Amino acid sequence: MQDRVAPIMDTSIGSEYDSLREEVRSFFAANEDVAVPAGPGFGGDASEVRRRVVEWQKRLVDGGYAGREIPQRYGGAGHEPDPLASLVIEEEFQDAGISLGMENQGISMFVPTLLHFGREDQKQDLIRPTIRGEMIWCQGYSEPGSGSDLASLRTSAVLDGDEYVINGQKIWTSGAREAEMMFALIRTEADAGKHAGISYIVLPMDTPGIEVRPLMTMTGDASFNEVFFTDVRVPATNVIGRPGQGWEVGTYTLRFERNMLGRSNATENYLTGCVDILRETGLIDSPVYRDRLLKLEGRVQAMKYHQLRLLTDRLKKRDSGAGGLIVKLNNCQLNYDVCALAIDAMAERGVLRRGSKHVRDYGNWQRNYMYALGLIIGGGTAQIQKNIIGERGLGLPREPKPAAA
């Protein structure tokens, strides 16, 4: 038994991927001049940040690392879906501390949905500029009266000839001022059932009748907005999928949102950064801080291997059951807790925000601490996640509908 040295579990990627690793490394070497670093150490002037991020995004698409599995006719690299190749690429980028490109609602949520439900002409027009970072999208789902109960939304579109006329309001719309386009859930059939009367519509943000008002968030950024629609006219052909199919299309998109919000690589990067702060401040030797750090280590490591388990399920085309439903809940909370420890370790320096003298890492820790709280709430609140885990994962009954008044 002592001489059994081969691990039982194959967590290796296989030598057939060695050449891919080499490829990624030469890509880094060739594009050093524009590579954007990952993690808390990148920031500064907002327009300069955006310029660099978009420039890097184009290189990533041309190199086949962003939009990797998007067909070539739509501007992607056309690779077959290969979770192991994706893992190798993620590992290489993570080890090098380099950003794997833009992760926004257009790239991560809209494009996969369009690929599944869209018409050929829509795919031709919209995917290429989106993955290259030239066409930024925002998501028009939530409304003032429709948060967790999304299907109660009331923004309406009425058919007038070959155009829809849209009236209503959206809220919590991230990036609406920067976005060129919006994908939105809009009620097109007032008399159909709650879920049946909704359509998934795309519209340019410069269409007359759209007004965007920034909504300041606790981070000090106006990253959210309210979007008002007054007689906004869009071609009826702007529907993705069929009219009335919007709930199905829109919830398909949300699946990608849960994945986007629940990635664990970022958590590991932040934990590494947190250890750096503890070392610099000498607090790494404090038993109290060590204990907090190790509690986080346990949770981070458990989620890291949990992801390998989910990846194995994907490779074997096996349903992960409840295991797949807990990722967003856990990782968003973990990100928050890691930032909290880093800020505590900064002591009074932790009160500074971006732009201040003496601030560490461009104020990214403070911003991400608060932003992580936003993500605990956004994309389906933690409480809604727990309903999903309880009902779909554990088979507990739904909350009964209140008796009609």
Add this chain to the structure above:
Amino acid sequence: MDFGLTQPQELLRDSIARFLAQDVGIERVRRVMDSDSGRDEAIHGQLGDQGITGLLIDMDFGGSELGMQEAAIAAQELGRAAAPVNFHSAYVLAPLLLAGADAGERKSALLEGIAEGRSLITPILDAPIDGGRIDGAVLYVPDAPWSDAFLLESGGSLHLLDASVPGIDIEPLETVDDTRRVAEVTFAGIDLGAAESLGGSADSTRRAVHAARIALAADALGAAQKGLHISVEYAKERKQFERIIGSFQAVKHICAEVLAEVDPVQSLLWHTADAWDGGSDEINHLAPLLKAHATEVASTAVTMTTQVFGGMGFTHECDMHIFYKRAGYDRQMMGNPTALREQAAAVMYG
């Protein structure tokens, strides 16, 4: 990439679970809990027949020569059943310490006895051996009243002391978890010559301790999973205010939170057992980190799921307290979470 149990490992898990469901049901566990001694004499032979005692023993000595992954599978199922056995001590620590002993007839005979479920050898780490004498009291020794022999470890060296040697006093202690008892063992200045020297090494002791901690973590995970399972089942049946209580978010969210914390522990357990089997240096921080994390999560899990039962959860009649206490024993023995986090930190951060 294939992170998870192999098919033979899944079959092993299912067969152990089947055996425990049939032969070591909760009524039997309760009989042992209610007995004065806390001894289940038959269980060792039965575990031997099932091959569970010999998972970590070489085939040459009658074992199945499997690894930590298989031992962790067994430990998790034993925890799930709250089986009255100190698996981590008798069938992980003891055989692994003996595996590092000098080869010889004695070693073969001992390992064969363990593999068959005939011999119960209780290891005592850091035994009070000084100046050629075994002298002093050792606390919290599992299985002591019915051990055949004590395997004394000191500085990596092993000595086997037959339990019948004069000068050994055993006093059972009262434990919260009645499924596994511990005792105070006092050695009254016994000449070391009365014990048999078996060699041993510090390295092999360290690995054996890691393995025993992994087994305790697996036991706690099994207990936490069982506690969640029975509380979810209860929440699907119990009605209050004319509603199934599991439809109340206050109850549903307890179950969801517990699942979200417990489920990833399985993956950390798999990885840690795998690192042990692969001989990776990672094990030096992973084993203490796993035991700290798994037992911390298990404690919270049983605390929360007990509340799903309302007042019933506090009764002796409801099974929940069995798993609650089980997780508590796993938490305290061989390093509690706080101590083990410090140990892992020392390896990771100096």
